[in-house]
Amino acid sequence: METHVYCASEFYRMSRPMVSLQQLTKVFGNQVAVDQLTFDVPGGEILGFLGPNGAGKTTTLRMLTGMTQPSSGTATICGFDLLKEPLEVKRHIGFVPDSGAVFESLTGLEHLEMVAALYGIPEKVARPRIEQFISFFDLSMDTLSSKMLGAYSKGMRRKVVITAALLHNPPVVFFDEPLEGLDANASVGFKALIQSLAREGKAIVYSSHILDVVERVCDRVIIIDKGRALLDGRPDDLVAQHGSGTLEKLFTSVTGGQELEQRAETFAKTFLP
Amino acid sequence: MSAAPPVRPEMKAPSPEKTLRRLFLTVFVRGQSARGITKQTVAKSFTQKMGMMFLIYGLFGLSSLALIRQSVLLISVSLHSLTFLALGMFISASAGEALFNKEESEILMHRPVTSQMLLRAKSAVLLQIGFSVALALNAIGFFVGMTANDGGILFPLVHLVSTAEEALFSIGAVVLMYQLCLKWLGRERLEGIMTTMQVLLIISITMGSQILPRAIGHGNLGKVSLDAWWFKVLPPAWFASLDDAVAGSHSQSSWMLAGVGVLVTGVILWLGFTKLAAVYEAGMQTLNEAAKPSANQTRRYRTLKVLSESAPLSWFLRTPVSKAGFQLVSAYMFRDRDTKLRLYPGVAPMMIMPIMLLIGNQGISKGPMDSTVSDSLGGFFSAMSATYVCLVPLSALNLLKFSQQYRASDVFIAAPLPGPAPLMQGARVAVVFFLTLPMMVALSIFFVATRGISSLGMVLSGLFALPIYAMIPGAFENAAPLSNPIEEAKSLNNMPVMMLSIFGSIGVAGGATLFASLGLLPVFWVIEAIVSAIACVLMHRLTLKRGWRTYD
Numbered sequence: 001m002e003t004h005v006y007c008a009s010e011f012y013r014m015s016r017p018m019v020s021l022q023q024l025t026k027v028f029g030n031q032v033a034v035d036q037l038t039f040d041v042p043g044g045e046i047l048g049f050l051g052p053n054g055a056g057k058t059t060t061l062r063m064l065t066g067m068t069q070p071s072s073g074t075a076t077i078c079g080f081d082l083l084k085e086p087l088e089v090k091r092h093i094g095f096v097p098d099s100g101a102v103f104e105s106l107t108g109l110e111h112l113e114m115v116a117a118l119y120g121i122p123e124k125v126a127r128p129r130i131e132q133f134i135s136f137f138d139l140s141m142d143t144l145s146s147k148m149l150g151a152y153s154k155g156m157r158r159k160v161v162i163t164a165a166l167l168h169n170p171p172v173v174f175f176d177e178p179l180e181g182l183d184a185n186a187s188v189g190f191k192a193l194i195q196s197l198a199r200e201g202k203a204i205v206y207s208s209h210i211l212d213v214v215e216r217v218c219d220r221v222i223i224i225d226k227g228r229a230l231l232d233g234r235p236d237d238l239v240a241q242h243g244s245g246t247l248e249k250l251f252t253s254v255t256g257g258q259e260l261e262q263r264a265e266t267f268a269k270t271f272l273p
Numbered sequence: 274m275s276a277a278p279p280v281r282p283e284m285k286a287p288s289p290e291k292t293l294r295r296l297f298l299t300v301f302v303r304g305q306s307a308r309g310i311t312k313q314t315v316a317k318s319f320t321q322k323m324g325m326m327f328l329i330y331g332l333f334g335l336s337s338l339a340l341i342r343q344s345v346l347l348i349s350v351s352l353h354s355l356t357f358l359a360l361g362m363f364i365s366a367s368a369g370e371a372l373f374n375k376e377e378s379e380i381l382m383h384r385p386v387t388s389q390m391l392l393r394a395k396s397a398v399l400l401q402i403g404f405s406v407a408l409a410l411n412a413i414g415f416f417v418g419m420t421a422n423d424g425g426i427l428f429p430l431v432h433l434v435s436t437a438e439e440a441l442f443s444i445g446a447v448v449l450m451y452q453l454c455l456k457w458l459g460r461e462r463l464e465g466i467m468t469t470m471q472v473l474l475i476i477s478i479t480m481g482s483q484i485l486p487r488a489i490g491h492g493n494l495g496k497v498s499l500d501a502w503w504f505k506v507l508p509p510a511w512f513a514s515l516d517d518a519v520a521g522s523h524s525q526s527s528w529m530l531a532g533v534g535v536l537v538t539g540v541i542l543w544l545g546f547t548k549l550a551a552v553y554e555a556g557m558q559t560l561n562e563a564a565k566p567s568a569n570q571t572r573r574y575r576t577l578k579v580l581s582e583s584a585p586l587s588w589f590l591r592t593p594v595s596k597a598g599f600q601l602v603s604a605y606m607f608r609d610r611d612t613k614l615r616l617y618p619g620v621a622p623m624m625i626m627p628i629m630l631l632i633g634n635q636g637i638s639k640g641p642m643d644s645t646v647s648d649s650l651g652g653f654f655s656a657m658s659a660t661y662v663c664l665v666p667l668s669a670l671n672l673l674k675f676s677q678q679y680r681a682s683d684v685f686i687a688a689p690l691p692g693p694a695p696l697m698q699g700a701r702v703a704v705v706f707f708l709t710l711p712m713m714v715a716l717s718i719f720f721v722a723t724r725g726i727s728s729l730g731m732v733l734s735g736l737f738a739l740p741i742y743a744m745i746p747g748a749f750e751n752a753a754p755l756s757n758p759i760e761e762a763k764s765l766n767n768m769p770v771m772m773l774s775i776f777g778s779i780g781v782a783g784g785a786t787l788f789a790s791l792g793l794l795p796v797f798w799v800i801e802a803i804v805s806a807i808a809c810v811l812m813h814r815l816t817l818k819r820g821w822r823t824y825d
Contacts, residue, residue, distance in 0.1 A: 065383035069558055090385040101379035103296070105303035117292035118384045122285055148303075 016079065018043045018172050018203035019064065023073035026059050026227075033059045035227035036073065041203045043171065046194060048218030048235070049207040052255045056227040057207045058098060061174050064205075065095045077172055091119065094165035098176040098207075100158055104150030108139070108160045111149055112167060119168035126167065133163040136193070137186065154181035162190070172203045179210060191217050215247040225255050289386050293394035301371065301398055323405075330359065330409035337414040345421040345428060345521025349513035352414040352432070353439060356407045357509045358479070360443040362622075363406055364399060365474040368447045369614040370759075371395050376677075378557050388554035393546060396444050404440045411436055418516070427520035435512040438538055442508060445541035447474065452549040455556050468610075471618040479622045480629065505530060511537070577603045581699075589702045594690065598699020602673060602754045606707060611677045611759070619672045620708060623665050627658035627716055631723070652789055655720070655728060656782035659735025662712050666743040667774055669704045670697075674752050675759045682756030686821045693753035694816045700754040701743050709739065730794050734785035737801040740809050742774060748812035751819055 017040035026034040034056040041047045051057045062068040064075055066086045074081060080088040102111055109130065116126035134141055137159040149157060158181040165173060175194070179187050195217060198204055208214055214221060215235050223231040231238055231254060235247050244250035252258055287295075302322075333355070340348045372395055381391065411432065418428030450470055504510050511534025518527035580586055581596045590596045605612045631654065676682075685696060713736060720728045746752035749770065781801070788797035 067378070067382040067558065069555075087385050087387065090383060093383065095383045097379055097383075099376075099379050101376045103300055103377075103380065105300055106296075110299070114292055114296050115384070117287050118289050118381075118386060120286045120289075 017041060017076075018078050019075070019205065021060075021064070021073070021075045024060065024063060024070055024075055025072045026056070026063060026068065027071040032227050034063070034070075037224070037227070037229060038073075039222060039229065039232060041172075041205060043201045043203050044198050045220060046198045046204045046206055046218045048214035048221035049205050049224070050209075050211070050214060050221055050251060051224040052257065055225045055255075057224065058176055059227075060224075061095070061097075061176050061205070061207060065093055065174060066090050091168075092171055094168070094170040094173040096162055096165045096173075096175045096178045098180070100154070100161050100181070102149045102157060102160060102164075105148055107147060108144035108149055108152065108156075109141075111160060112144075112164055115164040116167050121168060129167055130163065133159075133166070136189065137163070155183055155186060158182055159186065166197075170202070172205075173197065174205045174207075176207045177209070178206070179208065179213065187213075211246075211248045211251055221247070223251060223254055230254050290390050290394055293386065293390060294397050297371070297395050297398040298401065300377075301367075301402065326406070327409040330406055331412050333359070334410045334413045337411075337417045340417055341420050342422050344423050344517075345418065345425055346513060346517040346527070348414070348418050348421055348428075349432065349435070349516035349521070350509060352411055352418075353435070353509035353512045356410055356436060356439055357443070359406055359410050360403050360440060361474065363403055364443050364447050365471050365618055366615075367399060367402075368451070369468075369471055370611070371399060372448070372451065372553075373556055382557060388557055389546070389550045391557070392448070392550055392553045396448060396546070400440055400444050403444065404437060407436045407440055418520070421521065424521050424523075428516060431516050431519040435515040435534075438515070438534060439509070439512045441542060442512075442534070442538040445538065445545045449541050449545035449549065450474070451556070452545060452552045455552045456549065468613040468617050471614060472621045475618045475621040476625050479625050505533075508534070508537075573607060574600070574604055586702060586706065590699060592695050594695035595698040595702070598696035598754065599703050600699070601696075602700040602703040603707060605673070605676070605755060606703065609676070612673065612755075615675065615759075616669060616672050620665050620669050623661060623668060624712060627661050627712075628719070631655065631658050631719065652731065653782055653786040655724070655731040656734055656785040656789075657779065659713075659716060659732045660738055660778035660781045660785075661735075662709060662716060663735055663739045663742045663778060664771075664774055665709045665712060666701065666704045666739070667745055668771070669708055670700060670743070670746040670752055670754075671771075673700055673704070673754050674746070674757045676755035676757070677759055679756055679758050682753065685753060685756065692817070692819045692821060693751060693756075694747065694819060696753055697747040697816060700752075701747070705739070705743055709743075713739075730789065731785060733798060734781060734794075734801060737798060737805050738778070738781050741777075741805050741812070744809055744812040744816070745770065745774065747816040747819070749815070751821075753821070 019041035021037050021039055023036045023038055024034060025032070025036050037056075037060060049057055049060070059068060063070045064077070064082065066082065066089060070082070074083050076082065077089045078092040080092065082089050103114075106114065112130050113123060113126055116123070116129070121129070130144075131141070133139075134144060139156065139159060143152075143156075144160075149160065152160070158178070162178060165175075173194075179190065182190060191213065194204055194206065198219075206214065206218060218235060220233065221231070221235050221238065222229055231250075233241075239245065239247055239250055242250050242253065244253055252260065336355070337348070337352055340351055372392070415429040415432060418432055419425045421428060454470060511530055514527045514530035515534060517524070518531045521527070577600050581590050581599045586599070587596075590599050606616060607613075685693065690696075713732065717729055717732050720732055784801075785794065785797055788794050
């Protein structure tokens with residue numbers, strides 16, 4: 001059995017983009033969900049991938065993780081072509097999907113050991129890694145080994161999903177709304193974790209609606225709407241360029257959300273339960 | 274965090290395929306979701322579940338005792354027909370959910386596993402369970418085969434091989450059928466294809482398993498002929514021929530038919546697991562593509578709303594909650610993949626059995642027996658076919674209790690409702706209106722066309738019993754629609770109620786036949802209507818007393 005250990009810093013030192021999208025497009029029927037998206041993510045960078053609901057963020061992440069077939073265009077992960085070498089791509093990525101799906105009838109430990117085995121990590125190596133994450137996330141080994149995942153709280157389940165994405169030490173990690181369900185302490189810990197992962201040279205794509213977190217954590221943001229990239233740059237630079245003060249204001253101004261405050265006020269006045 | 278421990282080459286991890294097989298077996302046994310269970314309780318429930326399953330299938334296998342001292346071919350044909358029915362039902366009911374599970378694709382599709390690995394691992398688990406079912410069913414048959422009048426010493430060994438071949442054939446055929454449909458009809462139609470395929474499979478398996486024993490029964494028992502053309506095209510005959518070739522007559526035609534079985538099984542497995550395996554990946558990816566509701570679906574939902582607010586349905590849906598229950602359940606019956614995959618294959622045997630009973634009835638009335646006896650038997654089967662349709666609402670409501678989205682039913686509990694009674698009323702009306710009444714109408718047309726207008730009397734005796742069966746799920750258990758995890762659907766809790774209901778329908782059919790033979794059928798209708806009305810009132814009270822089910 002071949003085992004895989006990745007040294008993300010090698011890719012970083014080579015300063016080649018670890019994630020590279022070329023004209024990536026997805027069409028559902030006659031609806032264009034992602035429209036010729038092109039960008040690169042070098043190692044060591046945390047990219048905030050933002051957009052309103054239905055903008056195409058999740059579809060893009062699903063294409064990059066091999067869960068959905070692109071309609072046209074392609075992408076490379078650590079130099080591996082998404083369409084030609086899908087298995088190599090999958091070996092080099094970790095993904096935390098927004099659904100947070102797990103096998104509910106497995107215990108947390110069974111789920112993590114199963115994921116480790118899929119990446120060729122022997123149980124003897126997987127167990128100490130799992131224990132590291134358990135202590136980092138303040139989980140109890142007793143709960144993890146005796147309770148089925150179906151009985152976990154949303155936050156505990158999310159911690160298991162994050163652990164499952166990082167267990168094989170991938171050089172590229174995609175996060176889709178990773179903070180959902182995490183309490184304040186776990187969120188603070190998680191933010192510190194992804195920053196330390198980036199310092200190790202991993203490329204991180206972080207999709208979220210919590211814009212103040214994105215502003216603090218991400219080195220760069222891309223805002224997309226209707227499948228197209230609208231803005232791409234460092235958060236501070238973009239905010240300064242547009243004179244919007246905060247990333248949140250910039251986001252609402254470019255995605256047509258300015259009138260929402262006015263609409264909310266009108267709604268509150270006219271809503272009769 | 275400190276650096277992760279490295280992986281050294283001397284350390285070995287289990288292969289991904291072995292890991293997947295272990296995973297799917299665990300998930301199959303424990304169920305997809307596990308609200309309120311712990312690892313400690315799983316082992317007990319698993320042992321109980323499997324023990325009960327083997328016991329029930331073992332009891333069905335007792336029927337083979339009737340074949341003691343017959344020929345190897347006859348014993349084997351009967352055993353393989355029964356096995357084919359059980360395997361077909363099991364695989365058809367499990368394959369859609371096992372092969373195309375959305376949550377599972379969310380967890381596994383971004384991991385370094387190929388779709389071929391997933392397909393092989395899932396099929397291996399289906400084979401493992403299916404083969405165990407087949408062994409339980411054939412447990413008695415192995416010994417019965419040894420008493421055969423034309424050999425039989427080698428029977429247990431060769432029958433084990435032919436049963437394994439039959440299990441492989443059944444799994445391969447179902448997988449291949451999905452792949453061919455995906456290839457020819459396109460992945461956009463996956464959901465429709467899956468439901469249609471399962472319904473067609475179950476109908477053909479039920480019909481096939483009924484036709485073969487009937488064909489044998491109407492012939493000369495003990496003299497099954499391999500020369501009949503229809504015999505050669507039925508898969509159970511191929512596997513039975515292997516038993517006959519090795520442990521029975523050793524005839525050339527048996528060897529040839531056994532060869533056909535091996536060849537067809539091989540081709541099916543090759544096509545399903547190598548040639549067309551890539552098609553499976555397309556199907557898995559489709560699950561992750563959220564489809565926009567079509568204009569047809571939106572129109573259909575509006576139609577449901579109009580229907581629930583117009584007579585005659587509005588007579589039965591008097592409150593906004595029962596109307597909402599009707600609209601919700603109807604929408605799930607037509608739209609939700611998971612619901613369709615359990616509901617329609619689940620009720621399909623009940624749709625086909627009345628027709629099989631009527632076909633059998635025609636055979637009996639033309640048989641060489643006393644005309645009074647044949648008339649009575651004919652009348653009984655006519656009544657039985659009508660009362661059998663009454664089992665549809667019972668079975669459908671039991672299936673509609675479960676949903677992959679059962680957590681959404683928290684919205685019912687959070688609403689200011691004392692219990693699920695009005696929602697159950699909505700579900701009941703949906704099932705009777707969309708499933709049972711069309712079947713009753715079709716059956717009536719069949720009756721009139723084949724036996725004249727007077728035969729409708731028997732349909733009427735079924736119609737009077739219908740409300741009782743429709744009330745049972747709400748009265749004796751919490752059957753709030755779409756509010757229970759789907760793994761509970763695999764439990765055998767409903768088996769006693771179903772068995773009692775079948776006996777009840779036999780009783781009603783027997784009563785109708787008796788009164789009809791005395792020329793007093795209208796009296797039976799009056800008695801039946803009164804009993805039905807009283808039972809409905811009592812069960813309605815029980816339903817109203819039901820509260821919400823809570824989970825630990």
